[in-house]
Amino acid sequence: MFRIIIKRGYSTEGCRIVESLRRQYQQKKTQPLNSKEGHSRLGYTSPHEIFINNELNLNKIKVYGFDYDYTLASYTDNLSFTIYDSLRDIMVDVFRYPKHIKDFSFDPNFAIRGLHYDFDHGWLMKIDNMANIQLNTVHVGREPIHDINAVIDLHKGRHIPPDYLKTNMFQLSDLFSIPQATLLSDIVQYFRDHNMSFHPRYLSDDIHHAATILHTGTYGIGGTLHETIMKDISAYLKRSPHLVRYLETLRKNGQSTFLLTNSTLPFIAKGMSYLTSTNDWMDLFDVVIVNARKPEFYRSYRPFRRASEPNWDKVDQFIKGEVYQGGNMKDFAKLTGWSGQKVLYFGDHVFSDLADASIQHGWHTGAIIHELAKEIEIRNEPAYRNALSWLLHLENLLNQAQSWQKKEGYRVQELDGLIAEWRKERRDTRIRLKRAFNHSFGSVFRTYQNPSFFANKIRKFADIYMANVTNLESISQDYVFYPNRTYLPHEQLVETLIDSGKISEYL
Incomplete structure (x- = not known):
């Protein structure tokens, strides 16, 4: 001692x-590092790179699948402003919130993806891969909580127990949720500023219902958000000639391709025609499935149905040029013969797109994180x-x-x-x-020393991740992605010396 x-x-x-x-x-x-060194290529990371969590041999991939929103389709900043304004107006017009809320405007610099919202306290926060709270990120409304003891006292420390995380919190997992989180924080702040009594869960539920109205709406078209985008598509979507070249290259090399999305056929048809600058966009895919209802697609037994016209026939084969809706993973594998690790599927939503595909069905997965x-x-x-x-x-x-x-x-x-x-x-x-x-x-990816909760899910459920699916355009079809060796704390000293070549100095 x-x-x-x-x-x-x-x-x-x-x-x-x-x-x-x-x-x-x-x-x-x-x-410190001088400007010349700071601008050098030493240590420079390209935003066009592909990052590897798990070894992936493309030579064994025979089928490439893609989500649509934020995977094939890259949206402009206009979309977040439109989502915020639409949700705000629904809250006033449908749910009878104070009319002054219509004066709110979207702040694109407030929220990020991957945050957690506490239903019972109205707190918005970031947590790390061990479910520990990053204390100086906890906000109530738009104001940070400066008394960290209030946060610590609630959970008897910084750690959020699994049961509390599951029943009292939800995570903002996609880019659509950022304007939703911002509006929720703005309304909480308004109620606090005006000394209005409220329960944070009611506010959260109402915004969730408003989002349902915005995203679903009319059968066959989608919600009012889809209608708005389709009316002025050039204001919301970015054309992508690189995307067309990449998909054409896959098919020329004998790979099969499919589109699997929760969006509707009219919305997809309009968007893909704009993105690819052709109405023949379906030629880029062997199978097109809309209204898939992921993640239920991976778990349910709903049958497939043709999407182009009213019909009641059983789907017992996929015909190229036809579009299908609904369905389930078991029937998909049976009708196509595509299953397991010969499939590589890309999506932006960790839970809807990637988790079940990876864990339950053995697909390889790629996360697109803009x-x-x-x-x-x-x-x-x-x-x-x-x-x-x-x-x-x-x-x-x-x-x-x-x-x-x-x-x-x-x-x-x-x-x-x-x-x-x-x-x-x-x-x-x-x-x-x-x-x-x-x-x-x-x-989005880090608290202080730890990966964020969001980054940890990417690491767990995605073999590779990148900013844009077209980053793969220059990668050969027999390329093998080898991940860096992950060091445990007790391994790091010796193995870092070995990697750097400095071990010889000690031998």
Whole structure:
């Protein structure tokens, strides 16, 4: 057991350690990454890269499947504004919320994907891969909760128990949910500002019902959102000649392709014709399935039905050029012969698109995460890299200082002061890094040292992920994606030395 003594003076060894740590601090402080190094290709990550969670051999993939929204279709920023405005108006016109709510406007810089909303308290927050709360991201309405003890007291710490997570919270898993979360926060703030009594779950339920009206609506067309997009499609969709070339390349190389989407045929037909600049877009797919109702598609036994005209016949084969709706995974595999790990399916929604396809049915999966491109560009900026380099240096200094105290068995007062000072600077630097991505919630993919809850699900349910499906355009059909070796904490020192080639210095 160590003998702990706080000394007002300190030994010769203590003096040497303190001065050494101060010198390391000052050297790094005065010599950050310069602009030239910051702009170099060293350490640069391209937003066009493909990132690997699990080994994937494309030579064994015979079938490529695609979702539509935010996978094949890339939307402009106009869509989020339209969703927000439409939901806001439904809340007033249908659910009789205060008319002043119609004065609200969408703030695109507030919410991010992957947040969790607490039904009972009206809190919006980000949690990490271990279900721990990132405390400085907890908001009620548009205001951060500064009293972190209120959050800690509720859960008896930062961890959210699985039962509470399942029954009292929901996650914002797709890009459609960002304007929904923003409006929910705006309404909570309005009610608080006007001292109106409310239960946060009622507000959440009403916005969920408003979203149902917006996205479903008329049979055969889709909700009012689909109607709005179809009226002015060039304002919402981006043409994608690279997408056409990629799909044509797959088919020329003998791969089968299919489209599996929850959207309706009129909406898909209009959108795909615009994206591909041709009305012959169905030639790009062997099978087209709309109104799939994922994730129920993977679990249910609903039969397929032809989508082009009223009919009541059983579907016992897929005919190229026909469009089908509904259906289920068992019949899909039976009718096509496509199953298991010869299928690679791409989608943007972790739970609706990827989870069941991967775990229950053995498909390989690719996640399309459009925010990834922006986050990569931020991480490439010299200011961000300087701040990250400084954070890692501070953490190394803190480890050295604490290790010396542990080794020597007593504490030095001046060293205690350095540790307290550096811990505060570490907190400030981590906040600066967080705000580089989003002032309120930080990165979509990371809390501080841990991956976010959202990023962990991507890692679990997607073999590969990327910002755009066309990133695969230049990849050969026999390419093998090899993931980086994942180091456990007790492995990292030796294996990092081996990777870097520095192990020879110690042999």
